[in-house]
Amino acid sequence: MSAPEETQPVQSKYDDYDFPTTAPEAQSGHPGHTTPEQDQKVEQLRTELEQLGYTERLDTLTLLRFLRARKFDVALSKAMFVESEKWRKEFGTDELPGTFDYKEKAQVFAYYPQYYHKTDKDGRPVYIEKLGKIDLNQMYKITTAERMLQNLVTEYEKLADPRLPACSRKAGKLLETCCTIMDLKGVGITSVPSVYGYVRQASAISQNYYPERLGKLYLINAPWGFSTVFNVVKGFLDPVTVDKIHVLGSGYKKELLDQVPAENLPSEFGGTCQCDGGCELSDMGPWQEAEWAKTPKWALPKEGQKQEEPKNEEPKNEEQNDGKAEEAAQPTA
Known part of the structure; x- marks a missing residue:
């Protein structure tokens, strides 16, 4: 099986990075090492999330992490992202x-x-x-x-x-x-x-x-x-x-x-x-x-645009199954 074609991360209006964006190892699905099919799934996931009203955390690096966590299953990655955003709002994560x-x-x-x-x-x-x-x-x-x-x-x-x-x-x-x-x-x-x-x-x-x-x-x-x-x-x-x-x-x-x-x-x-x-x-x-530190984006003045309320769509529970293994080994911070 041939190695995946190396690419640059898909560019979108959300991709505002001031640091390198190519992963050091040529692992499939990682930034800079994605296939055209994987790039298409990033765009599909982003589009579906935009249709639900989401406007934050839709950059390519973030979406690739959610897709890798669900083996590039767009439906499961979408449900995981939606559940994460729901938790962020309830927990007050953005303000912390x-x-x-x-x-x-x-x-x-x-x-x-x-x-x-x-x-x-x-x-x-x-x-x-x-x-x-x-x-x-x-x-x-x-x-x-x-x-x-x-x-x-x-x-x-x-x-x-x-x-x-x-x-x-x-x-x-x-x-x-x-x-x-x-x-x-x-x-x-x-x-x-x-x-x-x-x-x-x-x-x-x-x-x-x-x-x-x-x-x-x-x-x-x-x-x-x-x-x-x-x-x-x-x-x-x-x-x-x-x-x-x-x-x-x-x-x-x-x-x-x-x-x-x-x-x-x-x-x-x-x-x-x-x-x-x-x-x-x-x-x-x-x-x-x-030399390397910069003011984090959460500390910069806000533009006043708030995350829109997502439309009613309840994520299914089965998306959790693929991640149970890493939960057992994941560090607590």
Whole structure:
């Protein structure tokens, strides 16, 4: 089977980018590597969404992510997009990046560190979670589940802009995904159930409303028996998702350092980085570097045009089936 013809992303009035828009690897359905048939499906999806009254997030890169998440089935991608927009309106997503103040962040991080920190060797943002430190009882004395989810969504919006655009400018290529490190040190079977509620909500948000953001996932300090369980589970996962996941025990440092430069990896994980004030709260990365950072679009003055109410069309539930596999492996931010 011949490789797909390489193309430039379909141009439309929505495609206002100030960063590279060609994916570095020639994977079918990714920007710069689409077939004429895939380009036609982008246009079909965009046209159908416009007919429903949508005017935002119809750019080619966004539509391609939704199409890839549903194997280029236009009907399922459309239903996924419609459901996502409904959620965004109900959750108040568009307003969060410029208004949400997570003032209790430092206190919450004492019980659940989750943060972006510099980049991997491919130029992608590195996202880190320390699941073994989660103590929801203590956290809910400081914050609420609602504010934790608001913070999660705010960080996802900031990942889309300004983090990924800044990383793309610095790398000179389009970067749409993260390198995620999930530290399982201290996670025990008995402590996990109390955390399921929040993690499940967070996973659902990432899977259903922010598709195609997982680049590589390193599960480090995996407890005894975890790999055996995962080997069973991965039989049910999409092969594309399985290839992104690396389950490592306590001897993870060499493999992790093969992906993340030592100077970018916090010292507690075997790197050499020791940010002033701690890596967890530094938010260091190209998005903080003047040469690559630009004001995110959500922070610019609005033109006053609001999203139109979509016409009555209820999405079907079956579109969720294709994404269940990646939900299990998707990071919670």
